[in-house]
Amino acid sequence: MLASKNILLIIGGGIAAFKALDLIRRLRERGAGVTPVLTRAGAEFVTPLSVSALAGRRLFSDLFDLTDESEMGHIELSRSADLIVVAPATADLMARMAQGQADDLASTLLLATDTKVLIAPAMNVRMWEHPATQRNLGTLQRDGVRVVGPNDGDMACGEHGPGRMSEPLEIVAAIEAALTDGPLRGRRVLVTSGPTHEPIDPVRYIANRSSGAQGTAIARALADLGAHVIFVTGPADVPPPEGVEVIRVETAQQMLDAVQDALPVDAAIFAAAVADWRVKDAASSKMKKDKGGLPRLEFAENPDILAHVAQMTEGRPTLVVGFAAETDDVFANATAKRARKGCDWIVANDVSDGTGIMGGAENDVTLIAGDGAEDWPRMGKTQVAARLAERIAQALG
Incomplete structure (x- = not known):
């Protein structure tokens, strides 16, 4: 060679x-x-x-x-x-x-x-x-x-x-x-990344502390191995990597639409921190303070993008990978999530106070698959991404 x-x-x-x-x-x-x-x-x-x-x-x-x-x-x-x-x-x-x-x-x-x-x-x-x-x-x-x-x-x-x-x-x-061009040459891989912003009104939204750093690193590592990467990203703090197909979205519904449009793919990695709920009827103009009371917001559940793709009966990716950011009983909750969603792997991490994981430069993950779990040492998100990309390349043969 x-x-x-x-x-x-x-x-x-x-x-x-x-x-x-x-x-x-x-x-x-x-x-x-x-x-x-x-x-x-x-x-x-x-x-x-x-x-x-x-x-x-x-x-x-x-x-x-x-x-x-x-x-x-x-x-x-x-x-x-x-x-x-x-x-x-x-x-x-x-x-x-x-x-x-x-x-x-x-x-x-x-x-x-x-x-x-x-x-x-x-x-x-x-x-x-x-x-x-x-x-x-x-x-x-x-x-x-x-x-x-x-x-x-x-x-x-x-x-x-x-x-x-x-x-x-x-x-x-x-x-x-x-x-x-790497072992993933000719493969199409989908990666979601970043948070979603669910509007309350034109100036306010529901979000989370995800920076998008881990998803961005994964997309870059997969591209380095030769994959054609479709990178669906919410409003992340970090810019998308070079050499990938970038699709920018704001809301969970927009992310689901972009994911569906990107299919079929060989593998799908759902690293985005998608908001679980949205305001059912977002206001079309800025909500004002009213004397004597607080605004009443009715919530609705957002689409479950990971479960939707993992449970597809036709055109399902060969490998579907989810992420589980947990604060309590990390292994148990992540294992249950893998079974409930129907994905092949879950990358679990502890994002409780004091870990510095959410929005930080490092990650401490456990890769949970059907044949067991692997505890990886705490390392930089770039190293987590490289290791995960190599495992994905092996799984896709």
């Missing part, structure tokens, strides 16, 4: 740089050519000689190499590769990529390219979880940068958590997926 492919490998400055040496070996075993770029910080962890010897090619590190720059070498390097891989991608390198800086060879190559880019983040857990890093990650993903990892585990600094660079073979698999 990688035979005759040319990989431009940028090695950032972190202890995980030693894994880049094995990555080079694994890529060359599969017939790929590797052109290495070593940052100044990266050279503090691995030597130019070892990198160049394993790659079997000249190593590049200096932007102001007069011989190369007389021929605009950084432009040629950035565009002659089939894929640019950054491993490890440190917090600093990710920040400079997100801001469009070009103050060394690595960042200039990344800014001057129109080639696909894949990054393998690696850093301390607190650095990874910092809002600035997560903002930069979101910016890069919206720009079309693909991401593999990071993994959970023990770190050189003695801490434990997400931040370990993916193993070389995991990165090789991500490279193969990036170069072949």
Whole structure:
């Protein structure tokens, strides 16, 4: 699959740089050519000689190499590769990529390219979880940068958590997926995301605290695996990802209509936090305060979009995935919801006060299926999305 492919490998400055040496070996075993770029910080962890010897090619590190720059070498390097891989991608390198800086060879190559880019983040857990890093990650993903990892585990600094660079073979698999459009190529996948807004009058509505971050991350991860994603989103706090078909809605009924119009699909993932109720007869003009009493609102039940699709007798998606945001008895309530709705999987999470899940950057989920349940460690919503997308790809064969 990688035979005759040319990989431009940028090695950032972190202890995980030693894994880049094995990555080079694994890529060359599969017939790929590797052109290495070593940052100044990266050279503090691995030597130019070892990198160049394993790659079997000249190593590049200096932007102001007069011989190369007389021929605009950084432009040629950035565009002659089939894929640019950054491993490890440190917090600093990710920040400079997100801001469009070009103050060394690595960042200039990344800014001057129109080639696909894949990054393998690696850093301390607190650095990874910092809002600035997560903002930069979101910016890069919206720009079309693909991401593999990071993994959970023990770190050189003695801490434990997400931040370990993916193993070389995991990165090789991500490279193969990036170069072949991924295992979901040719599949249509529907993702709902965000809250719904149910009007009370023209200026007031019923809503919830969903930011849409998890659904957006899932859509992006599925697109990265090659799927054609139909992304039906309510009024979310985060922008939709690039490379997906976006359908914007406000209410639960509008979301149901959009879902029905999108069918048939191979898989449907219902990550939206749809309001259970709406005002039966929303006012056509702004409701005013009346002396001596409060307005009386009569509620009606919204359509159950998940159950509607999961219980279809014709044209049902092969895989239907629901979400259960619970505050009490999470596992029991989510398991009962899966049975009641008729979906294949339920992704359950605890959104009670103090968890920081609803509207936050992380998630702590349990994947419940017909053959059992999996407790996943708490991780960033991007990592939850990547893991779920891989499981969906496996389920669809």
